[in-house]
Amino acid sequence: MSETQQTETPSIRVFGADWCGDCRRAKRVFGEANVAFEWIDLVATPEAADVAEDISGRKNIPVITYPDGTHQVEPSDADMRAKLTELGLV
Template sequence: MDDIVLYGADWCGDCRRAKTWLRENKVAFTEVDVEHDEAARARAVELSGRKNIPVIVLPGGTVLVEPTNAELKAALGL
């Protein structure tokens, strides 16, 4: 499976929750910090059409914005 990319920031509660859920379910992901990287922030907005985070890009290109744990589970087929 290709790596999942999570665009987020350390101060973001939804980002921390999503990262915790992914780790607990042993789902590999790459974290991209949008707070300190303007290009990454612009890419997250481009992908999602919104300024909300986290923006999670799944293998195959599906984009989730601020997903709940249940939405993550369903999207990943877990």
């Protein structure tokens, strides 16, 4: 299913796969910022790929959802950090 990367309740979900470099990079950015997120492994939970595609309208990963209802697809490090700042999480 999915695994929580931090101990607090996640408000960010990352749909991705361990083989995906952009997905590993997203996990690193959130880890460095010490921000809780839920990792949804699309290899372990292939049906979640449909959920990610419904959110983004694309098949690209990672798809990252935020508590304000927005999402990002394959964002840069700067875009993720800017979103975390906008949400007051860093």
